[in-house]
Amino acid sequence: MGRRHAVIGYGRLAAALVPALRAAGEDVVVGRRSPGDGELGVADAMRAADWVWLTVPDDHIAAIAAALPWRAGQLALHCSGATPLAALAPAPAAAGFHPLKLLAGDAGLAGAHVGIEADAAQQPVLQALAHALGLVPLALPAPMSGEARAAYHAAANLAASGVLAVLAEAQSLWVAAGLAPSDALPALTPLTRGALDTALARGLAGAVSGPVARGDAGVLARHLDALAAAGLDTDLLLALGRRQLALAEAAGRLDAAQLTALHALLGSR
Numbered sequence: 161m162g163r164r165h166a167v168i169g170y171g172r173l174a175a176a177l178v179p180a181l182r183a184a185g186e187d188v189v190v191g192r193r194s195p196g197d198g199e200l201g202v203a204d205a206m207r208a209a210d211w212v213w214l215t216v217p218d219d220h221i222a223a224i225a226a227a228l229p230w231r232a233g234q235l236a237l238h239c240s241g242a243t244p245l246a247a248l249a250p251a252p253a254a255a256g257f258h259p260l261k262l263l264a265g266d267a268g269l270a271g272a273h274v275g276i277e278a279d280a281a282q283q284p285v286l287q288a289l290a291h292a293l294g295l296v297p298l299a300l301p302a303p304m305s306g307e308a309r310a311a312y313h314a315a316a317n318l319a320a321s322g323v324l325a326v327l328a329e330a331q332s333l334w335v336a337a338g339l340a341p342s343d344a345l346p347a348l349t350p351l352t353r354g355a356l357d358t359a360l361a362r363g364l365a366g367a368v369s370g371p372v373a374r375g376d377a378g379v380l381a382r383h384l385d386a387l388a389a390a391g392l393d394t395d396l397l398l399a400l401g402r403r404q405l406a407l408a409e410a411a412g413r414l415d416a417a418q419l420t421a422l423h424a425l426l427g428s429r
């Protein structure tokens with residue numbers, strides 16, 4: 161007989177996970193605080209399951225795990241990037257299965273990497289499940305410390321919502337230039353996609369372009385003036401400029417005079 165899954169909490173992650181598990185032939189019950197048709201209460205769902213997924217907000221995982229009536233043989237899982245497995249300590253066994261994907265609306269899981277933290281016995285089973293769901297398994301160190309979890313999750317967040325924050329700044333500058341706000345994202349996001357495609361092909365240092373990477377200090381100075389004139393602070397442009405300069409330096413693209421001028425403008429020396 162196959163294993164049965166209970167998925168506790170039906171938010172954005174569960175709305176992608178449950179159909180994917182079912183499509184892969186897994187037996188799934190959904191447990192909710194207010195169960196609807198075909199769903200169970202939280203404790204009833206978990207009692208009937210071998211694998212219990214706590215797909216609830218990160219800050220509630222430990223309290224919910226502590227309140228559930230675990231029995232021998234059950235595996236508790238969470239899908240959080242930031243939460244150490246210690247939060248699942250009341251369960252007899254625990255694993256992390258963190259899809260590296262922003263889930264909103266109809267976004268499915270397939271194609272994303274999934275960070276898996278598990279002991280040596282569970283890792284192969286979870287990797288097989290990842291493949292069955294169309295995910296790319298990525299074995300995380302086990303155990304992964306709270307600090308390492310925080311760094312890993314910050315990396316994932318920067319790569320997703322951090323890019324959105326950069327685009328918000330770009331959009332503000334676009335409007336400051338007197339251009340139509342509605343044109344900003346359609347015109348700018350192909351640049352983002354192009355930079356990402358080039359970075360995947362050539363690496364970050366090989367892909368970086370623009371005035372910093374070219375050593376064009378005069379243009380960078382005019383960018384900083386434009387921000388000030390638009391009433392925007394220069395912190396983000398300066399911080400991003402310093403990291404672009406590090407990439408251009410790593411690629412050996414700038415001579416000593418260019419480096420001196422750029423470091424002076426960016427306040428990095």
Ligand SMILES: NC(=O)c1ccc[n+]([C@@H]2O[C@H](COP(=O)([O-])OP(=O)(O)OC[C@H]3O[C@@H](n4cnc5c(N)ncnc54)[C@H](OP(=O)(O)O)[C@@H]3O)[C@@H](O)[C@H]2O)c1
Nearest residue numbers: 169170171172173192193215216217218239240261262263
């Ligand atoms: N969304 C993403 O992009 C994403 C990506 C990767 C990983 N994750 C991880 O997936 C997990 C779930 O995130 P989410 O985005 O799906 O959150 P969410 O959309 O806010 O949904 C969480 C669900 O948890 C349930 N819940 C909330 N408080 C509860 C409580 N006290 N007791 C029992 N159930 C409770 C609710 O479901 P009911 O309506 O059923 O009560 C709620 O819909 C988190 O660990 C998150 O870090 C999310």
